Amino acid sequence: MLTIKVLGTGCANCTRLEERVRKIVNDRGLQAEIEKVTDYGQMMRWNILRTPGLVVDDVLVVSGRMPSEDEITNWLAK
Amino acid sequence: MAQTLPTPTTSSQRDQRSWLLVITATILWLLAYNNVKPVANWITFTLLGLTPGTRLGEALAFFIYDVPKILLLLSGMIFLISTLRTFISPERVRQILGGKRTGIGNLLGAGLGVLTPFCSCSAVPLFIGFVKAGVPLGITFSFLIAAPMVDGVALAMLFGLFGWHIAGLYLVAGMSIAVIAGMVIGRMKMERHVEAFVWEIRMDGGAAVEQQLTWTQRFGEAWQQVRDIVGKVWPYVVLGIAIGAGIHGYVPEDALAGVLGKEAWWSVPAGVLLGIPLYSNVAGVIPVVDALMAKGAAMGTMLAFMMSVVALSLPELIILRRVLKPRLIATFAGIVAMGIIMVGYLFNLMI
Structure with missing residues (x-):
């Protein structure tokens, strides 16, 4: 069972990242x-400077840009 | 081990293809950009049969010429800037700015604010990340003020409509405001007006390992930016240019000199106030400003208005309220507004 967290407050890329992750999982x-983590105090645990961020099993894998589907698939496969 | 790994070759081949694509696109862009004027004139005066010099003819030619020109310029500039920006990360910037002294630190902060990729939705994480890592409050503000004020969209449109000297003046004025406002805020020692939770956050999640991006990823990122930004602002551009074209064709010369000219001293602060609620419409505002200036509005007044549109936006102030107490928000907005008003008067005196 994977725990995936999408860090972001609702910018275009944050919504897009969440959709992309859900699609791949499906x-x-x-x-x-x-x-979806929208609380700043929570999301800053990973010390990100830009949204969106993606956390897989408590490890931050990317922040500040939109990863490709291939990248996300790779992170989820590990 | 004679076996070769297949991955590096395919990725560099993909990079070659991406470069080829970008070079082809650049050539097409240059061709299109250089032919906008003849095509626009041909459509207006030959195809539609309007007479040059008439009000409708001039207004329409202006519109058909400006819309594609500005959209092309915007796309090109955003692609170029976004590609360059993939080389600078805020993480690196934070490292550079940590523990820097007032003055030189503010200058660096403002300069890096212009260059660093950053959108207002990231203002809060960025603010927290900077101050928690020991970047002084004043330098963080220099960064936060410069980033939206000296923005790529605004610069591209100023360059396209007014030429490089006005775009340059805007850049210098915007940077100066960011540096000075940051220094003043730093001097005022307002750390206790940052919300307490910021200082209490425990960053125990670990940081991401950022891998080296390939050219394909850099171009992909830049293209995504072009689509996002142009996709969002094009209706404002079209609307702004349509209003501008109307003013261009129908408002008599010097009609506005009395209201928006140099002699109307109150128009500078009025423009700044008016700019606060007009957020994100800078792309639509600049063509209107262009047309107003042709009818006697003063440069400084118009620059102040534009700066207020980009640098003082209501939504951003509301977002920043999450981390800043009202006193600090008010100080920030007040100092920036004062800086913009001063720039307005200065340009009205000079030009």
Whole structure:
């Protein structure tokens, strides 16, 4: 069971990232819990400077840019 | 180990293809940009049969020429700037600015604010990340003021409509305001007016390992930016140019000199006030400003108005309220507004 967190307050890219992650999880039939983190105090645990951020199993994998589907698939496969 | 790894070759091949694509696009862009005027004139005066020199003819030619020109310029500039920006990350900037002294630190902060990729939705994480890492409050503000004020969209449109000297003046004035406002805020020692939760956040999640981007990723990122920004602002551009074209064709020369000219001293602060609620419409505002100036509005008044549109926006002030107490928000907005008003008067005196 994967825990996935999308860090972001509602900018265009944050919404887009969440959609992309949900699509990949659905398409691949992965067992995952996806959570959108909008609280600044929570999201700053990972010391990000730009949104969106993506956290997989408590590890920040990317922040400040929109990762490609291939990249996300790779992170979720690990 | 004679075996070769397949991945690096394919990725560099992909980079070659991306470069080829970008070079082809650049050539097409240059061709299009250089042919906008003849095509616009041909449509207006030959295809539609309007007479040059008439009000409708001039207004329409202006519109058909300016819309594609500005949209092309915007796309090109945003692509170029966004590609360059993939080389600078805010993480690096934070490292550079940490513990820097007032003055030189503010100058660096403002300069890096112009160059660093940053959108207002990231203002809060960026603010927290900077001050928590020991970047002085005043230098953080220099960065936060310069980033939206000396913005790519505004610069591209100023360059396209007014030429490089006005775009340059705008850049210098914007940077100066960011540096000085940041120094003043730093001097006022307002750290206790930052919301307490900021100082209490524990950053125990660990940082991401940023990998080296390939050219394909850099161009992809830049293209995404072009689509996002142009996709968002084009209706404002079209509307702004339409209003501008109307003013251009129908308002008599010097009609506005009395209201928006140099002699109307109150028009500078009035312009700044008016600019606060007009957020994100800078792309639509600049063509109107262009047309107003042709009818006697003063340069400084118009620059002040534009700066207020980009640098003092209501939504951003509301977002920043999450981390700044009202006193600090008011100080920030007040100092920036004062700086903009001063720039307005200065340009009205000089030009």
